[in-house]
Amino acid sequence: MLVAVDHVQLAAPPGSEDLLRSYYVDVLGMTEIPKPPVLAARGGCWFRAGAVELHLGIETGFRPSRKAHPGLRVTDISAYADRLAALGATVRWDTGLPGRRRFYSYDPVGNRLEFLV
DSSP, X not given: OOOOOOOEEEEEOTTOHHHHHIXXXXXXXXXXXXXXXXXXXXXOEEEEETTEEEEEEEXXXXXXOXXXXXXXXXXXXXXXXXHHHHTTOOXXXXXXXXXXXXXXXXXXXXXXXXXXX
């Protein structure tokens, strides 16, 4: 029986780890967590904020998905959107989900992220 999502994996192009760290740590406020040594050899990086884990794996020939994305719940969505915008990240509000406030942003390699309450 399923009880929770353990993590979400997104892809990224080779050599993009420093760009990803800048966005996920400095902009989103996540903490980088160490990958197990056998997996670290593959490149990429992992991040955590509370119970949320995002894994960025390296993919040769990477192309960001236009639609696929993780949906991340946040507190004080307006303040969080202001934080992202002040740090240069795209914030695109969307009203297409009745009863929910949400916006989209994109990491430096083009992965789409949804933030909502």
